[in-house]
Amino acid sequence: MAYGKTAASPSRRMDYHTNPQGDIARPIGIGFILIAMTPLVILPLASIFIFGFGKGLDHFWEALVSPAAVFSLKLSLTTSSVRPCATSCSD
DSSP: OOTTOOSSSOOOOOOTTTOTTOOOHHHHHHHHHHHHHHHHHHHHHHHHHHHHSTTOHHHHHHHHTSHHHHHHHHHHHHHHHHHHHHHHHTO
8 A cells, every 4th residue: 555545545646647628728838838948059069069060070079178178077077977976876
């Protein structure tokens, strides 16, 4: 038996999947968020590639393997792995 439920009193919670009329607000809200957030993600990524490859692939690769770029990539990967490691190691 699940916590908080008894045989005499089933849960009164109603999912939007079981609502016979349907819940239109949730799909519209998700669609609105996707439409609003897509340009905020796509445009900066597109500008990175457009301006990065503007002078050619050779120039882009030279900038990518420069010591400053390698250090910043290592720093980003190290700091982004700290939280998952700390979370999984603390269990």
